[in-house]
Each structure stands twice: as structure tokens, then as C-alpha cells.
Amino acid sequence: xxxxxxxxxxxxxxxxxxxxxxxxxxxxxxxxxxxxxxxxxxxxxxxxxxxxxxxxxxxxxxxxxxxxxxxxxxxxxxxxxxxxxxxxxxxxxxxxxxxxxxxxxxxxxxxxxxxxxxxxxxxxxxxxxxxxxxxxxxxxxxxxxxxxxxxxxxxxxxxxxxxxxxxxxxxxxxxxxxxxxxxxxxxxxxxxxxxxxxxxxxxxxxxxxxxxxxxxxxxxxxxxxxxxxxxxxxxxxxxxxxxxxxxxxxxxxxxxxxxxxxxxxxxxxxxxxxxxxxxxxxxxxxxxxxxxxxxxxxxxxxxxxxxxxxxxxxxxxxxxxxxxxxxxxxxxxxxxxxxxxxxxxxxxxxxxxxxxxxxxxxxxxxxxxxxxxxxxxxxxxxxxxxxxxxxxxxxxxxxxxxxxxxxxxxxxxxxxxxxxxxxxxxxxxxxxxxxxxxxxxxxxxxxxxxxxxxxxxxxxxxxxxxxxxxxxxxxxxxxxxxxxxxxxxxxxxxxxxxxxxxxxxxxxxxxxxxxxxxxxxxxxxxxxxxxxxxxxxxxxxxxxxxxxxxxxxxxxxxxxxxxxxxxxxxxxxxxxxxxxx
RNA sequence: GUCCCGGUAGCUCAGCUGGAUAGAGCGUUCGCCUCCUAAGCGGAAGGUCGGCGGUUCGAAUCCGCCCCGGGACGCCA
Numbered sequence: 271x272x273x274x275x276x277x278x279x280x281x282x283x284x285x286x287x288x289x290x291x292x293x294x295x296x297x298x299x300x301x302x303x304x305x306x307x308x309x310x311x312x313x314x315x316x317x318x319x320x321x322x323x324x325x326x327x328x329x330x331x332x333x334x335x336x337x338x339x340x341x342x343x344x345x346x347x348x349x350x351x352x353x354x355x356x357x358x359x360x361x362x363x364x365x366x367x368x369x370x371x372x373x374x375x376x377x378x379x380x381x382x383x384x385x386x387x388x389x390x391x392x393x394x395x396x397x398x399x400x401x402x403x404x405x406x407x408x409x410x411x412x413x414x415x416x417x418x419x420x421x422x423x424x425x426x427x428x429x430x431x432x433x434x435x436x437x438x439x440x441x442x443x444x445x446x447x448x449x450x451x452x453x454x455x456x457x458x459x460x461x462x463x464x465x466x467x468x469x470x471x472x473x474x475x476x477x478x479x480x481x482x483x484x485x486x487x488x489x490x491x492x493x494x495x496x497x498x499x500x501x502x503x504x505x506x507x508x509x510x511x512x513x514x515x516x517x518x519x520x521x522x523x524x525x526x527x528x529x530x531x532x533x534x535x536x537x538x539x540x541x542x543x544x545x546x547x548x549x550x551x552x553x554x555x556x557x558x559x560x561x562x563x564x565x566x567x568x569x570x571x572x573x574x575x576x577x578x579x580x581x582x583x584x585x586x587x588x589x590x591x592x593x594x595x596x597x598x599x600x601x602x603x604x605x606x607x608x609x610x611x612x613x614x615x616x617x618x619x620x621x622x623x624x625x626x627x628x629x630x631x632x633x634x635x636x637x638x639x640x641x642x643x644x645x646x647x648x649x650x651x652x653x654x655x656x657x658x659x660x661x662x663x664x665x666x667x668x669x670x671x672x673x674x675x676x677x678x679x680x681x682x683x684x685x686x687x688x689x690x691x692x693x694x695x696x697x698x699x700x701x702x703x704x705x706x707x708x709x710x711x712x713x714x715x716x717x718x719x720x721x722x723x724x725x726x727x728x729x730x731x732x733x734x735x736x737x738x739x740x741x742x743x744x745x746x747x748x749x750x751x752x753x754x755x756x757x758x759x760x761x762x763x764x765x766x767x768x769x770x771x772x773x774x775x776x777x778x779x780x781x782x783x784x785x786x787x788x789x790x791x792x793x794x795x796x797x798x799x800x801x802x803x804x805x806x807x808x809x810x811x812x813x814x815x816x817x818x819x820x821x822x823x824x825x826x827x828x829x830x831x832x833x834x835x836x837x838x839x840x841x842x843x844x845x846x847x848x849x850x851x
Numbered sequence: 852g853u854c855c856c857g858g859u860a861g862c863u864c865a866g867c868u869g870g871a872u873a874g875a876g877c878g879u880u881c882g883c884c885u886c887c888u889a890a891g892c893g894g895a896a897g898g899u900c901g902g903c904g905g906u907u908c909g910a911a912u913c914c915g916c917c918c919c920g921g922g923a924c925g926c927c928a
């Protein structure tokens with residue numbers, strides 16, 4: 271409808287100002303229903319260009335506006351806005367359009383947009399997902415679904431950091447716990463993984479492999495803690511020691527015990543959360559396939575690398591980064607950044623029009639160096655888009671529910687899901703802009719009242735279901751179906767009904783806008799507003815057994831259309847649609 | 852110090868590619884169930900949109916400077 275009106279106003283504008291290069295003219299929904307359905311600022315924008323008063327331009331535009339039976343009234347208001355009021359037919363047509371499109375209402379035709387990849391969560395498989403990862407999961411999943419609804423082809427990917435130092439530290443942690451279970455008592459470094467899940471993994475490793483990895487530990491392993499500034503070097507030395515003690519085959523098994531267990535747990539956790547991926551991309555596969563070597567060689571060949579103090583540096587500063595970055599450490603190990611260069615290059619080579627990475631906001635400083643690397647490799651860095659997600663803070667009883675990563679006792683996503691349920695968790699995570707801190711109110715998320723926005727929307731859906739259940743009881747054996755003729759909806763004249771229809775009509779615009787801005791929270795806002803319109807209508811008017819005859823059919827049809835739109839919006843956020851509450 | 856993100860009602864936040872009288876929820880307060888789910892609805896009070904300049908017919912929105920809060924600045928990931 272918006273584009274129809276835009277075309278009308280554009281053709282009038284061309285006639286009014288034939289010699290002028292037209293600036294963009296906007297058509298927006300009116301905030302105040304008394305103004306009509308849509309408003310255009312065309313006269314205000316054109317006034318100066320054609321040297322006439324805004325109201326004068328508006329009058330000329332209106333006079334030249336092509337007739338259209340979808341427009342009932344055109345008025346000039348305020349400083350020169352042109353307000354459109356839709357005809358009853360155009361308004362009521364939305365209701366039938368919703369029911370005809372069903373699940374597809376609000377969706378653009380598939381394939382009309384670009385081919386996209388959304389990479390999200392991608393947490394290191396060194397421990398269970400925590401509440402910060404949860405927000406990335408909920409945001410990424412909703413974003414991907416919204417983009418898909420807007421017509422894009424979307425692949426969802428989890429980048430598995432299964433190589434590198436952090437995984438080695440995990441393997442070491444598992445082995446040390448394993449040794450402790452075998453009666454030895456090596457010192458457990460404070461910067462190794464402390465969580466109790468590490469001991470669980472060690473226990474099942476021992477059950478499966480018995481004493482196979484019980485290597486007598488050397489003296490240094492039993493020594494007192496090292497000074498703080500040598501802790502990392504000490505950890506690296508311990509890893510080296512473990513590798514040698516266990517041999518490469520043994521080390522691989524311990525390594526895999528940690529990785530597989532935790533990755534399985536993450537997969538299950540996300541699956542239960544309603545978050546699915548098309549691919550789980552292994553970092554190690556980049557190393558194994560030589561992709562990292564090739565990326566480094568390409569940078570080397572194009573003169574973007576240099577040696578300094580034993581390390582290999584990428585000259586990212588000439589591409590806008592603050593300073594140059596190390597890709598290969600002094601000890602010969604590649605940095606995380608090295609595989610990330612290869613990974614992103616590889617993603618762009620896969621042919622996506624655009625690759626969207628969802629990162630924790632603490633990684634924002636990382637953006638310039640990745641883009642620098644892509645530019646250096648000859649890619650258009652604009653094809654990589656980073657969406658940052660701020661962390662969430664939990665509140666319980668008005669108090670901050672503190673999490674401490676140091677002790678390994680942090681709040682996991684699973685614990686949160688168990689406390690508030692998947693629906694509330696999914697909704698709360700995305701109801702605010704993702705790039706802003708989120709105060710997650712646990713009490714509110716579990717409260718069964720209209721204060722709770724999830725219940726508020728789900729209750730609107732359930733109420734409609736309840737009405738239809740009762741219609742069915744009164745009409746046993748009949749199957750409800752919407753009327754085929756628009757005239758059947760003409761009894762819908764109440765202000766609450768027209769307001770609700772307006773909500774249904776703007777849903778496709780909301781989906782498109784949320785996709786364009788990468789802001790699923792717009793869907794959450796819409797759900798609140800559409801639910802409010804339903805509740806207001808429900809409280810003031812009865813649906814069943816009303817007279818005259820056609821009124822019940824008309825109201826049930828609007829109710830059915832509303833239920834459809836609520837369901838479509840809730841699905842986009844991964845929130846369930848309970849038929850009774 | 853450099854960079855990023857914020858500052859809108861008592862609280863939590865929408866609104867930000869400029870548009871009409873700045874919105875929602877909570878909280879406060881006054882009402883509404885013999886009626887399809889009160890897990891709901893309606894009314895009232897509550898604002899210098901951090902400050903000062905600028906651009907514009909028009910600024911919460913764009914630009915500049917300043918104040919305040921949070922975060923990032925490793926041969927970690």
C-alpha cells in the first residue's frame with residue numbers, strides 16, 4: 271500500500287515540478303488515526319524547489335493526484351502534509367489477504383533478496399554456553415529468520431574454535447583432573463579451566479580409558495604456583511609436557527574428550543533453545559586443508575607481512591587499523607587472527623553477497639583488523655558486516671544476580687532456560703536493541719501477568735484460540751472458514767477493529783524494516799502493539815452470538831487474521847504459540 | 852590517552868535515513884468481571900529528549916564542542 275501511494279504522489283510531483291530533479295519523498299503511517307492512514311511530506315520537501323508555499327504545493331499535488339479506488343480521502347493538514355485515508359475496501363482487504371497468505375503473510379517471496387550468511391554464537395567449546403552466548407544465540411537466530419522472511423537466502427553458521435591454545439588448555443585441564451582421579455596430585459593452575467564440568471569429562475575419560483593416561487608426573491607439576499607474570503608461559507610449558515608424556519595419539523584422545531563432550535552439550539543446548547545451524551564450521555579444518563597457510567602466503571606475496579622481534583606481523587595499520595597485528599607468534603604458533611583471516615576469506619569465496627558476523631561487543635576492536643586483512647587479500651570488505659551484541663545482566667528481586675567467571679561458577683544458558691523457560695528467554699533477549707546493555711529481569715520473565723511481555727502476546731493468541739474453541743462447541747461438526755467476499759467484513763466499523771486491522775496491515779512493513787536494520791526487536795515491539803490492539807478490542811466487544819447475523823462472521827474473521835499475524839511474529843522470534851494458558 | 856556505545860517520564864526502554872501535540876511497559880493514582888480467559892481493559896499525574904552552538908520551513912533525530920556513564924585497546928580467544 272505504501273508503494274502504491276508513493277507512486278501516486280510521485281506522478282503528481284512530476285506534473286507539479288516537471289523540471290526539477292525530485293528529492294526522495296516519504297510516505298509514512300500516521301501516528302494519529304485522526305490524520306488518516308498515511309501521510310506524505312512531498313509538499314514540504316518540494317516547496318522550496320518550486321518556490322511556492324508548502325500548502326500551495328500541496329493543493330497542486332492533490333489536484334493532480336491520479337484517482338485510485340483504494341484511497342477514500344485526501345486532505346491537506348498542518349504545515350502542508352498530505353494525508354491519505356484508505357477506502358473501506360482497501361482496509362478490509364488486508365484481513366482476507368492475511369488469511370489467504372497464512373504463514374506467508376509478512377514474508378517477501380523467497381529468493382527476492384541477496385544470499386546471506388549469518389554466523390553467530392561461535393563460542394569456544396571450552397565450557398557450557400553462558401547467558402552472554404544466549405543473547406547472541408537468540409539475536410542471531412531471530413535475525414536470520416527475519417532476513418529469511420524478508421526474502422533473503424540465509425545460511426546459519428557456527429564457527430567452531432576447535433584448534434588453538436584455548437582448546438589445548440582445556441585438554442590440559444581435563445588431563446590434570448584425570449590424574450587427580452588416579453591418585454596423583456598435580457598443581458592445578460589458576461588460569462586453567464576450573465569448572466566442575468572439566469572433572470566430569472575427566473571422570474568419563476577414566477571410565478572409558480582406565481589408567482591409559484596415568485603417566486607419572488614430573489616434579490615441576492607438583493611445585494608451588496609460579497609468579498603471575500609467568501603464568502601463561504608456565505601453562506604453555508605444561509601443555510608441551512602433556513603432549514610429550516601422552517604422545518600425539520594420546521593427546522588427541524584427551525583433546526577430543528574435552529572438545530566432543532562440550533560441543534555435543536552446546537549443540538543440544540542450542541537445539542533445545544530452538545536455535546539451528548546449517549553448518550558447524552571447524553577452525554581446525556582450515557589448518558588441516560592448508561587454507562591458513564595459503565592466506566598467509568597470499569599476504570606475504572603481496573608484501574603485507576614483515577618480521578619483527580621474531581614474530582610475523584600483518585601491516586594492518588595501512589588499511590585503517592590502529593596498529594599492526596601478529597599472525598604468527600615468536601614460538602612459531604599461529605594466532606587466532608591468522609585462522610580468522612583464512613576463515614573470512616573463505617566465507618567470502620563461498621559466494622555470499624554478504625556475510626554477517628554476530629560478535630560480543632567486547633570484540634569491537636577486532637573489526638578493523640579483519641576488514642584490513644580482507645582488503646589486503648583483494649576482497650571488498652564491505653561484504654563483511656559485523657553486528658555487535660552487548661552482554662545481558664541478570665536481575666533478581668531488584669538485585670543484580672552476579673556471575674563470576676573466575677571461579678567457574680557462572681550462570682549458564684541452560685540454567686537460565688530452566689528458570690524462565692525458552693519462550694521468555696528468547697523474547698527477553700531480543701526485546702531490546704542488541705547493541706545495548708540488557709537488564710534481564712528474572713522475576714518479570716517468570717511472572718504470569720500482563721507485565722510480562724511474552725505472556726501478554728501469547729495470551730492474546732490464546733484468547734483468540736479460546737473463542738474459536740467455543741465457536742466449535744456451539745457449532746459441532748462444522749469447520750470454520752473465512753468468507754470469500756469482502757462484503758462480509760463490512761460490519762467491522764468499530765475504532766478498535768480499524769486500529770487492529772491497521773496493525774495487521776503494517777506487519778509486512780515491520781518485517782522489512784527489522785531486516786533492513788538488522789533489528790529483531792522491532793518484531794517484539796510490534797507484538798506488544800498488535801497484542802494491545804487485540805486486548806482492547808476483546809474487552810470492549812463480544813465476538814460470539816452477536817447480532818446482526820453477519821457481525822459474528824466478520825469479527826471471527828478478523829480474530830482469525832489477528833491470530834495468524836501474532837503466530838507469524840512469534841515464530842520469527844522463536845517463541846511458542848500456546849492455544850490455552 | 853585513542854577508539855566504540857550510551858545519556859529520552861521515578862525505573863527499564865522504544866522512537867534516531869529530520870516532520871504534525873515526544874511514546875510504551877513498570878511504578879504512583881482513580882475506575883472496570885451476573886459478560887467469549889481480569890495472564891485483560893480504560894482514565895489521571897509524570898519530560899528543559901545531558902548541556903551549548905550550528906544546518907533547516909521544521910531537530911530527540913544531522914554536524915561541532917563540552918559534561919557524565921559503560922566498554923575496548925595482548926605475540927589471549
